[in-house]
């Protein structure tokens with residue numbers, strides 16, 4: 575009986591552990607914008623491409639350079655090292671040295687055309703992204719939540 579009990583307890587923990595591992599690997603994003611930011615894939619199944627950077631583009635997404643909180647910082651990828659800017663909404667729409675503050679339209683231009691509000695090309699580390707308008711709007715919606 576005691577043996578049976580301890581087996582039951584072990585079984586119980588194995589089940590809990592399995593559920594924990596499954597829930598971790600199957601991360602659910604709150605919305606499509608967050609999913610794009612973290613995985614560069616859309617819930618709609620529409621493709622999201624990135625190009626222009628010298629690095630392997632395979633499955634790179636915003637989070638890899640700008641960080642989970644959007645604060646950016648030093649990035650080390652593919653034996654290269656560079657600074658990624660803070661892209662929280664307050665930072666983007668706040669004052670910048672080289673150009674006027676970003677607006678929703680110019681943030682979209684930065685993402686899809688690789689230019690800043692003065693029309694200047696961004697450093698090539700920032701990929702140029704192609705995605706459906708709905709996806710871009712969802713992504714902007716997510717950037718608005720970054721503090």
Ligand code: HEC
Pocket residue numbers: 611627629634635636637638639640649656657658659660661666681684685690695696697698699700701703713
């Ligand atoms: C490989 C690294 C990398 C990835 C991935 C990346 N970025 Fe960037 N991003 C940068 C760098 C570096 C800059 C700064 C470019 C410059 O200052 O010329 C930048 C600039 C920006 C800017 C303009 C901010 C500013 O102050 O100039 C926005 C907005 C932005 N990124 C959004 C995104 C979004 C959204 C994604 C995902 C769809 C993304 N980035 C993915 C590296 C990256």
